[in-house]
Amino acid sequence: MSAAPTECLLRLYDEHHELEDYQKGVTRWCPGCGDNAILTAVQRLCRTENLDPVKTVFVSGIGCSSRLPHYMNTYGFHGIHGRALPIAEGVKMSRPELTVFVNMGDGDCCSIGAAHWVHAIRYNMDLTVMLHDNQIYGLTKKQASPTSPIGLKSNTTPKGAYLEALNPLTVSLGVTNVSFVAQVVDWIPEVLYDVLHAAFLHKGLSFVRILQRCPEWLPNMLDPWVQDPTRVKLLYHEDGIKVSPSVAKVYTTTEEHDPSNMNRAREIASEVDPVPVGILYRNDDVPCYEDLRRDPTLRTPQFVKGGLEAEFDKFTIWPEGEEH
Amino acid sequence: MDSKDQALIAFSLTGKRTAAHVEPIKDQGLKPALFARYRNLSELRYDYPVVLLPTGYESLSKRVDRAIEVGATGGDPARVRKHAYQIEKGVRRLLASGQKGSLSKLWATAASQVKAKAEEGFDDSAKRVGQALRPDGELLDCSPDVARTLFSHAWSVAQDKKAAAYRDRAERLLLRLKDILKADLVSSVAGRTPENLAQGFGSSQTDMFDFAAMSNLLVRTTPETTLSESRRKRIEWLVSVLEYQRFFQSDRASGAAPYSFEFETCHKALKAYQERAAEAIELAKALAMAELEAYGDYRESVHDALFAGYGARGLDAQDLKVFPDYYVFERADRLDGNETEAVLQALASGVPIKVIVQVDDLWDPTSLGDGMLGLSSKTRRLAHSAMSLGDVFVFQSPASHLVATEPALSKGMSSTNGGLFLVYSGTGGVTEGVPPYLVAAAAAESRAFPVFSYDPTEGSELADRFDVAANPQADSGWPAHTVSFEGPNMQRLEEPGAFTLVDFAAMDGRLSDHFSTVPTDSGCLAPVPEFLDKTFAVVPDSVPSIPMVDEQNRFVRVIADDWVIRETKRCQGWWRNLQEWGGISNSYADRAIKAERQHWEAKLAEAKQSATPSASAAPAAVVESAPEPVAAEAAPAAVVEEKPSDDPYIETERCTTCNECTLLNNQMFGYNENKQAYIKDPDAGTFRQLVEAAEGCQVGIIHPGKPRNPKEPGLEELIERAKPFA
Known part of the structure; x- marks a missing residue:
């Protein structure tokens, strides 16, 4: 026996979790909402990896997608708008043994949270980040988001959006230290699951943009891609994802893409039609911030108190004659 | 054989001196000729003295060489090296004269003594190399007690590492365990008393708050879930064991001194080990339990029973380490x-x-x-x-x-x-x-x-x-050396030989009776290895001889008697065993190789004899066709087209769990173990519901099939609507 006794005992009585162990409550998303598909894929991923629910955390911001932690029977943090990533980074920094997922909407991540998004990619902490991109603010009833296509009429753009949509993939791939970027669509559940699984296994920040339908506010916007499988391009590679026969039967537009090829990844990221689906870029050698900054010093109450006192002392006005 | 040689051989066989030219070596101060160059060790750079370091020990020479490399980066490397070697020699002399101390102290002393004769830049050299010699440590020459000190130091270094590892682990566990207890207290009724709240606030401005009112309010919101009594007791026990153990020095020791692990005899060590066994098991158990408890992995239903018998059959290596x-x-x-x-x-x-x-x-x-x-x-x-x-x-x-x-x-x-x-x-x-x-x-x-x-x-x-690789010339029976000496005509002579047990025995005054000096031109002398290899029918024709030097470093021939040779042969046998164990000239391997070679040669000879020109001897045809290309596993695989079915079905693997169909009829449509839809019961609803579900499914994976109830109203229209989903 080579493992330590405690490790042996843990493995000997390792609990196996079913899908139901990760489910909680009834979703309040609209029927047909892509969030349901993402939730299912994530629950399957947790079951496959047998993640301990009490050591798994889902952090979200604000929006329809950010309700996801409510439906996971794990720890969760329904945060504030745009701040899911800093919260998740804080959790990971102080409790590196926890598995941390982040769920954000396109407004949450690409608008108010854009600064955090860019720096989170640069920090490359070990997080699995899902961008639920339905290209609209849904919870607040249809306002244009940064990823809304040009010309989209919404409550804030009644004459149509004036700007070209922001491309989360090209932005992510332009950030220093980027280590994992992928794109999936909610209507191919098998690929959605495979990509999320690969993202989970990647050490570092894995950024997955999920194009999802909003049946309430943009019911037909993605129909051309949903209904015509040839307008979806599957990226496959032996170091990326592999395509099953059943998926290959429907989705015949494919490209073999090596995820280590950054130049090609950036070209693919700019493609809109057919929409690329798969892992665009992966680099396992980028260091994680929490590893670079890991301090072996225990945060004992005395240590914390000493640090605080030292800081306070810098601003203390000492009575005359009193030593400090 | 002349009479002179006869006297030598007689001594060799009996240890008796029968002629004047076979002289005793006692009190002549003879040493092996190999030592002639090593009379004053303090003038030489060799393994000693050593510096005791926090991580082990290292020879002074090696340490100085490394420091010179660092110190020389500041410029003028030749000057720095020269001065550093002068100081190093001074340090050796100080040690040889009986001085003791740390490397930095003796370095400074030696530098101050050499300084008077030194050249320009000496201070700079001494300082630069001296700084690069850090970390500091005690200097130790090869004194009679050196082994005791070095072993004790190496053991202490290993134990310090263990103690540091334990402290790190215990501190980490204690912090977590105490946090659990603290969190429980803070969220309990007891933790929300006015006194506790006031204490948690700090020392100033407490009169601004009504802690009684605060307590009254907070007690009402106390969480329902607190630590179970059994868990609290277990954690308190773990904290107690980890804090008050006596195997390592601890700040929280209960007053009892930590155990000592150094003993004079194994009897005493064994006795102490047995007396402490119960405590060791308790600590090992506490460490294992604390690892589970601190990270929320302890489950009473499983682990209580396992830990009840922990260590009953002694601790294993993982625990003991x-x-x-x-x-x-x-x-x-x-x-x-x-x-x-x-x-x-x-x-x-x-x-x-x-x-x-x-x-x-x-x-x-x-x-x-x-x-x-x-x-x-x-x-x-x-x-x-x-x-x-x-x-x-x-x-x-x-x-x-x-x-x-x-x-x-x-x-x-x-x-x-x-x-x-x-x-x-x-x-x-x-x-x-x-x-x-x-x-x-x-x-x-x-x-x-x-x-x-x-x-x-x-x-x-x-x-x-x-x-056995650390031995001198480990591949050989005896280490070979060449002795250089001055001949009768003042010419340089060289004599190849080997250092054997005969040389070692000749150094010891108690064994001097077994050796004699003989004239250097005696005719029947043989180097020891050569003599050992000889077999004599009756009377030996040579005697084993070794080169030695006297106190004036003059070359002397010494012969050994039969007793010395017997001991040398025993020593040779033991060394041969060690070599074999160490994989040098292993006899089993040699035999296997020899047998294999014979077998192979026999087969080759047989093949040559029976070889005749035939088709079978022709070279094998070259396979020209390349192997079939193997399809990349990652590439999409072709799929055989399925025939449409009369029964309704769902392409379950493509279901996006959007809830459309299950909200329509959750008896007809259900979710499988992956939460993807399938037809749970086609008769639990109508054909109309199947068609509506197919129309509502955004990814178009529901296929209504053919109506199952021919009497269902409006079938004609429904069949038309179902056609796109066939």
């Missing part, structure tokens, strides 16, 4: 039968113990009891017995080689296995004028006390575990 090792320093001459048995018992019973046995004298009285000495076999027997146990680290080295073998020694000291360390100090014989370092080095050189290590953690085969 946490604890300090027991340390016993023994002297071979005091190892009686009982203590030898205790050593082996301690090593055999899996006790984490390191036993050091120092041998001062390699010559023991023989069983004849007539004052005769023989090459000691005590350490050999001990080493054999320890190695036969299989899982014990065994190490042997003379004190002279402890610097070269430091990695193996440190590894053995850090090993979780028991360890036996045999060391020869070179101080026990009558070797006047020869420093202990040279005597010890001669023991290794002559194979009287070879260097070896047996490390059971290195692999499952002896070839991996046993190592």
Whole structure:
């Protein structure tokens, strides 16, 4: 026996979790909402990896997608708008043994949270980040988001959006230290699951943009891609994802893409039609911030108190004659 | 054979001197000719002195060389090197004169003494190299006690590492365990009393708050879930055990001093181990439980029963490696039968113990009891017995080689296995004028006390575990050397030879009767290795001879008697065994290779004889066709087209769990184990619902099939609507 006794005992009585162990409550998303598909894929991923629910955390911001932690029977943090990533980074920094997922909407991540998004990619902490991109603010009833296509009429753009949509993939791939970027669509559940699984296994920040339908506010916007499988391009590679026969039967537009090829990844990221689906870029050698900054010093109450006192002392006005 | 040679051979056979030219060597101060160049060790750069460092020890020369490399980066490397070597020599002289101290202290003293004669830039050289010599440590020359100090230091370094590892682990666990207790208290009724709230606030401005009202309010919102009584008790017990253990120094010790692990004898060490066994099991159990508890992995239903019997059959190696090792320093001459048995018992019973046995004298009285000495076999027997146990680290080295073998020694000291360390100090014989370092080095050189290590953690085969590579010229029977000396006509003469046990024995005054000097031009002299290889029918035609030097470094021929040769042959046999174990000229392997070669040659000869030109002898046809390309696993695979079915079905794998169909009829549509939709019961609803579900499904994966109830109203229209989903 080579493992330590405690490790042996843990493995000997390792609990196996079913899908139901990760489910909680009834979703309040609209029927047909892509969030349901993402939730299912994530629950399957947790079951496959047998993640301990009490050591798994889902952090979200604000929006329809950010309700996801409510439906996971794990720890969760329904945060504030745009701040899911800093919260998740804080959790990971102080409790590196926890598995941390982040769920954000396109407004949450690409608008108010854009600064955090860019720096989170640069920090490359070990997080699995899902961008639920339905290209609209849904919870607040249809306002244009940064990823809304040009010309989209919404409550804030009644004459149509004036700007070209922001491309989360090209932005992510332009950030220093980027280590994992992928794109999936909610209507191919098998690929959605495979990509999320690969993202989970990647050490570092894995950024997955999920194009999802909003049946309430943009019911037909993605129909051309949903209904015509040839307008979806599957990226496959032996170091990326592999395509099953059943998926290959429907989705015949494919490209073999090596995820280590950054130049090609950036070209693919700019493609809109057919929409690329798969892992665009992966680099396992980028260091994680929490590893670079890991301090072996225990945060004992005395240590914390000493640090605080030292800081306070810098601003203390000492009575005359009193030593400090 | 002339009469002069006859007298030599007679001495060789009987040890009796029958002629004037066969003279006793007693009181002549002879030394092996190989030592002629090493009369004053303090003038030489060699393994000693050593510097004791926090991580082990290192020779002064090596340390200075490294410091010169660093110090020389500031410029003028030649000057820095020259001055550094001058100071290093000064340090050696100080040690030789009996001074003691740290490297920095002796370096400064030596620098101040050399300084008067030094050149420009000396201070700069001394400072630069001196700074690069850090970290500082005690300097140690090859004194009679050097082995004791080095082993003790290496053991302390290993134990310090263990203690630091324990402290880190225990502190981490204690912090977490206490946090659990603290969190429970804070969220409990007891933790929300006015007094506790006031205490948590701090010392100033407490009069601004009504803690009673605050308590009253907070108590009403106390969480329902708190620690169970059993968990709280368990955590409190874990905290208590981890804080008040006595195996490591602790700030929180209950007043009882930590245990000592250094013992004079194995008897005492074993007794202490047995007395502390229950406490050791308790601590090992507490560590294992705390790891589970601190991270929320302890489950009473499973782990209570397992931990109830923890350590009942003793602790295993994984548990024991946490604890300090027991340390016993023994002297071979005091190892009686009982203590030898205790050593082996301690090593055999899996006790984490390191036993050091120092041998001062390699010559023991023989069983004849007539004052005769023989090459000691005590350490050999001990080493054999320890190695036969299989899982014990065994190490042997003379004190002279402890610097070269430091990695193996440190590894053995850090090993979780028991360890036996045999060391020869070179101080026990009558070797006047020869420093202990040279005597010890001669023991290794002559194979009287070879260097070896047996490390059971290195692999499952002896070839991996046993190592003799640290011996001088380990591949040879005897280390070969060439002695240079001045001839009768003042010419330089060179004589190849070997250093054997005969040379080693000739150094010891107690064995001088077995040696005689003879004229250097005697005709029947043979170097020892050559003599050992000879077989004589009746009367030997030569005598074994070795080169020695007297106190004026004059070359002298010395011959040895038959007793010395017998001891040398025994020594040779033992060394041959060690070589084989170490994989050098292994006889089993040699035999297997020889047999294989014979077999192969026989087959080749047979093939040659029977060889005739035929089609079968022609070269095999070259396969021209390339292998079939293997489709990349990642590439999409082709799929056979499925026929449409009359029954309704869902392409379940493509379901996006959007809830459309299940909200329509959750009896007809259900979710599988992956939460993807399938037709649970086609008869639990209408064909209309199937068609509506197909129309509502955004990914178009529901196929209504054919109506199952021909009497359902509006079928004609529904069948039309179902056609796109066939």
